[in-house]
Amino acid sequence: MEILVCVKRVPDTAENEFELNSAGNDLDRDDLVYSVNEWDNYAVEEAIQIVDNAGGSVTVVTVGDDESEEVLRREMAMGANNGVLLSDDAFEGSDGKGIAAILKAEVEKGKYDLILTGAQADEGAGQVGGMLAAMLDYPYASLVNKIEVKDDSSIHVGREIEGGNQEMNEIQLPCVLSIQTGINEPRYVGIRGIRKVASVDVPVKGAGDLGIDPAAVGKDGAKTRRVDYFVPDLGDGAEMLEGSTEEIIEKLIEKLKAKGGL
Amino acid sequence: MTQMFAYIPFKNGAAEDVALEYPDAAKKIDPSVEVTAVVAGTGADLDKVADAMTKIYKEVIKIDHADLAYPNAEQVRKALLDVLPHDAVILVPHDTFGMDLAPGLAVKMDSAYAADIVDFEGLDGKDLKMIRQELGGAVYTHVTSDVSSGAVITVRPGSFAPTEDTAAGGSVVDKSGDVKDLSAKRKFLEVVVAEVGDVDITKADVLVSVGRGIEEEENIEIAQELADAMGAVVSCSRPIVDAKWLEKSRQVGTSGQTVKPKVYMAMGISGSFQHLGGVKGNPFIVAVNKNPKAPIFQVADVGIVEDILEFMPELTEAVKAL
Numbered sequence: 001m002e003i004l005v006c007v008k009r010v011p012d013t014a015e016n017e018f019e020l021n022s023a024g025n026d027l028d029r030d031d032l033v034y035s036v037n038e039w040d041n042y043a044v045e046e047a048i049q050i051v052d053n054a055g056g057s058v059t060v061v062t063v064g065d066d067e068s069e070e071v072l073r074r075e076m077a078m079g080a081n082n083g084v085l086l087s088d089d090a091f092e093g094s095d096g097k098g099i100a101a102i103l104k105a106e107v108e109k110g111k112y113d114l115i116l117t118g119a120q121a122d123e124g125a126g127q128v129g130g131m132l133a134a135m136l137d138y139p140y141a142s143l144v145n146k147i148e149v150k151d152d153s154s155i156h157v158g159r160e161i162e163g164g165n166q167e168m169n170e171i172q173l174p175c176v177l178s179i180q181t182g183i184n185e186p187r188y189v190g191i192r193g194i195r196k197v198a199s200v201d202v203p204v205k206g207a208g209d210l211g212i213d214p215a216a217v218g219k220d221g222a223k224t225r226r227v228d229y230f231v232p233d234l235g236d237g238a239e240m241l242e243g244s245t246e247e248i249i250e251k252l253i254e255k256l257k258a259k260g261g262l
Numbered sequence: 263m264t265q266m267f268a269y270i271p272f273k274n275g276a277a278e279d280v281a282l283e284y285p286d287a288a289k290k291i292d293p294s295v296e297v298t299a300v301v302a303g304t305g306a307d308l309d310k311v312a313d314a315m316t317k318i319y320k321e322v323i324k325i326d327h328a329d330l331a332y333p334n335a336e337q338v339r340k341a342l343l344d345v346l347p348h349d350a351v352i353l354v355p356h357d358t359f360g361m362d363l364a365p366g367l368a369v370k371m372d373s374a375y376a377a378d379i380v381d382f383e384g385l386d387g388k389d390l391k392m393i394r395q396e397l398g399g400a401v402y403t404h405v406t407s408d409v410s411s412g413a414v415i416t417v418r419p420g421s422f423a424p425t426e427d428t429a430a431g432g433s434v435v436d437k438s439g440d441v442k443d444l445s446a447k448r449k450f451l452e453v454v455v456a457e458v459g460d461v462d463i464t465k466a467d468v469l470v471s472v473g474r475g476i477e478e479e480e481n482i483e484i485a486q487e488l489a490d491a492m493g494a495v496v497s498c499s500r501p502i503v504d505a506k507w508l509e510k511s512r513q514v515g516t517s518g519q520t521v522k523p524k525v526y527m528a529m530g531i532s533g534s535f536q537h538l539g540g541v542k543g544n545p546f547i548v549a550v551n552k553n554p555k556a557p558i559f560q561v562a563d564v565g566i567v568e569d570i571l572e573f574m575p576e577l578t579e580a581v582k583a584l
């Protein structure tokens with residue numbers, strides 16, 4: 001099974017407190033900590049496990065800047081065989097469709113049976129996988145939490161639906177799947193693993209290499225654009241309890257008694 | 263604005279709540295536009311839902327096809343493409359079905375796509391101004407989509423006010439005949455229903471719910487001790503289940519259980535909409551989080567900025583001493 005996994009470098013929601021820049025139109029990116037999109041680690045782990053059982057290879061790909069190379073190397077340290085960085089000034093400001101179009105061009109350079117993405121990333125849109133599938137005319141399943149390889153032409157996938165239930169489907173290869181957390185336990189990546197892949201060559205491809213019309217992607221090609229970031233007025237948010245821990249607990253207990261919590 | 267449509271999801275013969283929320287969303291997009299509901303499926307359930315929708319929408323398009331007995335996104339997409347004008351603006355829920363359907367539909371319609379919209383600020387020429395969240399709700403963004411050649415927009419369920427106006431007196435237009443080939447490369451097999459666990463969190467009056475802030479499996483014990491002292495039950499957010507620290511039946515949220523406690527103690531939970539989507543019945547929400555900017559503080563009744571690993575044991579002691 002030849003598997004391509006699309007990954008992304010994102011601001012880490014656990015490690016950052018997000019502030020706006022002084023102009024108030026973007027995040028203050030100076031001290032942001034970045035990491036691999038959480039969902040992508042599950043996708044890469046799943047790909048490695050499939051290849052361990054069925055043979056083949058795992059390639060990780062990302063659309064991003066030079067710094068995105070580090071997430072490719074991290075996923076290669078997990079066990080992905082190859083990495084490809086798709087990078088070009090013309091890609092900047094792409095909407096979901098732009099990103100999917102760039103990835104499509106790379107998919108068509110190879111011969112993949114299975115293409116995986118994370119269920120969603122920092123933007124929370126969950127769009128790239130479904131768009132890529134439609135552009136390639138491949139079948140698609142989102143929020144996949146189980147994969148069973150049947151034969152060379154089809155697999156069974158479980159999709160997560162509401163209430164913890166699972167929808168089983170048979171899907172023809174090649175296909176695109178977006179992977180939901182919980183499908184596996186992504187393996188730990190240590191410093192040694194990172195060192196091992198430090199000198200592996202990661203090719204960088206731009207619009208020209210991929211045969212992409214720069215006007216069709218990036219800011220100009222985007223039908224949906226982010227105008228700015230903001231943090232809304234909290235309005236009637238929570239009543240914040242303040243003081244020493246002891247005082248807070250005293251106030252909290254009174255409230256819990258009143259509301260039937262104790 | 264060209265024509266606007268709303269995709270109506272349903273289960274067991276009843277439209278999902280979002281069907282009542284689209285009219286408010288549509289009004290915010292363009293107060294003058296009429297919205298046409300689209301219902302796809304087959305049989306008596308479909309007819310029942312289509313009829314019910316005529317109370318809310320002036321026009322209800324019905325697509326009846328045996329292949330749509332289970333809503334497979336690939337087949338629903340084909341059916342919609344056969345029926346909708348190419349420059350349609352269509353609203354779809356941002357739920358597990360909408361996430362499956364909408365991105366590919368936008369590609370095939372060659373239209374704009376905007377996902378998980380929580381509010382609309384109206385049209386500015388051909389640009390539709392919208393609000394969405396990023397980074398798990400930590401920041402909001404304004405986005406615009408050029409909707410002049412149509413758009414697929416997924417709206418977050420629960421973000422718009424349900425309509426109380428049920429006197430539309432609309433009619434059903436049967437477009438089943440327009441649907442062509444619905445063969446698909448993905449075939450639905452079955453639904454595997456979730457296992458029930460040993461504890462039923464949906465019945466508890468008080469929940470001590472832990473999120474990723476609990477940091478380690480061993481620390482679940484700290485929450486259990488607090489729950490024991492309070493006569494409460496321990497529930498959790500999704501990452502705790504993904505890590506296998508608690509069983510799936512303890513997970514609160516859209517892909518977990520819907521709970522209706524009197525008091526909900528959110529301990530080290532950031533407050534993503536998928537998590538809060540499982541907290542119903544307007545409970546008294548207490549949030550303890552070490553990040554003063556955590557989104558959970560926007561919905562909690564009481565907020566406390568503390569480290570849960572230090573706060574919970576102290577609270578346990580105080581409760582025991584009562």
Ligand SMILES: Cc1cc2nc3c(=O)[nH]c(=O)nc-3n(C[C@H](O)[C@H](O)[C@H](O)COP(=O)(O)OP(=O)(O)OC[C@H]3O[C@@H](n4cnc5c(N)ncnc54)[C@H](O)[C@@H]3O)c2cc1C
Nearest residue numbers: 473474475499500515516517518530531532537552569570
């Ligand atoms: C389709 C789909 C369905 C989903 N369904 C669900 C669902 O059903 N239920 C669900 O919960 N999620 C669900 N999710 C995941 C959801 O989007 C969030 O990723 C998840 O809810 C985050 O869980 P969390 O709040 O525990 O973790 P985080 O978002 O990582 O938040 C942890 C919080 O703990 C705080 N913290 C850390 N350490 C401490 C400490 N020592 N003391 C105090 N505070 C601390 C941090 O400041 C942070 O606010 C779903 C996602 C998708 C895409």
